[in-house]
Amino acid sequence: MKLMVNHQTHYSYSAPVQSSIQYIKMIPSTNTHQRVHHWDISIPGQKGTQKDAFSNIWLTSSQREPYSQMTIMAQGLVEMNPDSQFGALNSLNPHLFLQPTASTLCNEEMKQFALSHVSALRHECLIRLARAVLDYIPYMPHTTSVNTSAIQAFSCRQGVCQDHSHVFIAMCKYLGLPARYVSGYLFVPQTMHLASHAWAEVFLQNAWYCFDVSNQLFTPNSHIYVAIGRDYWDVAPVRGVREKGGFESMNSIVQVLSC
Known part of the structure; x- marks a missing residue:
């Protein structure tokens, strides 16, 4: 395509x-x-x-x-x-994406939320977490800004793709999983006018798995990659x-x- x-x-x-x-x-x-x-x-x-x-x-x-x-x-x-089922590979050490940033920190409430939805560090368990995050933080445009951190978005329980990605990444890092922020574009059939997009990816079994929390998409077939980083500020x-x-x-x- x-x-x-x-x-x-x-x-x-x-x-x-x-x-x-x-x-x-x-x-x-x-x-x-x-x-x-x-x-x-x-x-x-x-x-x-x-x-x-x-x-x-x-x-x-x-x-x-x-x-x-x-x-x-x-x-x-x-x-x-x-044939692409995973995120793009590069030469960077995945452990780089365990580094904390101000936008991707967890408070105690977020840690308990992650533990309650992830019984094991498996792909299907992280999908369950991604669904729980979207249920907890409904997609609400114009309610947050680029300066909103994961903790703030989780506390106010509303946000956009940037917030979903930050919260999910923060929880995955807390669980000990390298997680990265991806900026790019998403193709949605029969829809012409969109915003630029963001999603999260987690390193499991030597591959980067896509977690588009906002759209509940878990393969990147319709995603164009522009930039990767630890959070929004690395890819703004x-x-x-x-x-x-x-x-x-x-x-x-x-x-x-x-x-």
């Missing part, structure tokens, strides 16, 4: 931005799970690319001229491997610093189409 992606992110500012540097992770790589036929990022400014510590492609854009609006456009064609699509600009507003739209 080939998937065509069109991802547009529009920024507006209440006052002119004098200069800025944007750090962008919106470029997928070819791996055992997918083949990138072509991909292009359109953004003003002087650009350069490198790879981060997790082998994600990292684009830097520097702008020195004042502006009040900016649009980042990512477009490309990715072919999925129909756009981060940056700017001089002036006042208040910032952002609007994003994603199309994922089969072709």
Whole structure:
């Protein structure tokens, strides 16, 4: 299956931005799970690319001229491997994904929740945990932010794919299982306009197993991988610093189409 992606992110500012540097992770790589036929990022400014510590492609854009609006456009064609049942492998030691982060810590209530739903460190038990997390934290857009931690999302009992992933990863790490955060895109038939997506993966029996808690999907057949990390902050699509600009507003739209 080939998937065509069109991802547009529009920024507006209440006052002119004098200069800025944007750090962008919106470029997928070819791996055992997918083949990138072509991909292009359109953004003003002087650009350069490198790879981060997790082998994600990292684009830097520097702008020195004042502006009040900016649009980042990512477009490309990715072919999925129909035989892929697991997440993409890389050369990183899986134990790297046992490292705690501020976004993926457990409190005592979360630890007891994990223990009550996982009787053994097996795939089917983790699926049971993923279902319990979604039951406990219903999908509720616009109720959390990128700064919401796993503990905060669990406490308020609402959130989105980022929160589901952080909570699930936090619990798996507590259970002693390497767990990573994946950003990318999800293809849903008969649905054109989506947001960029996030899901969790857990290392079991020398393979990375997909746990898309928000959609209750446990194989990555319809998932395009863009970046992996320990939490959202390792894979954030756009981060940056700017001089002036006042208040910032952002609007994003994603199309994922089969072709």
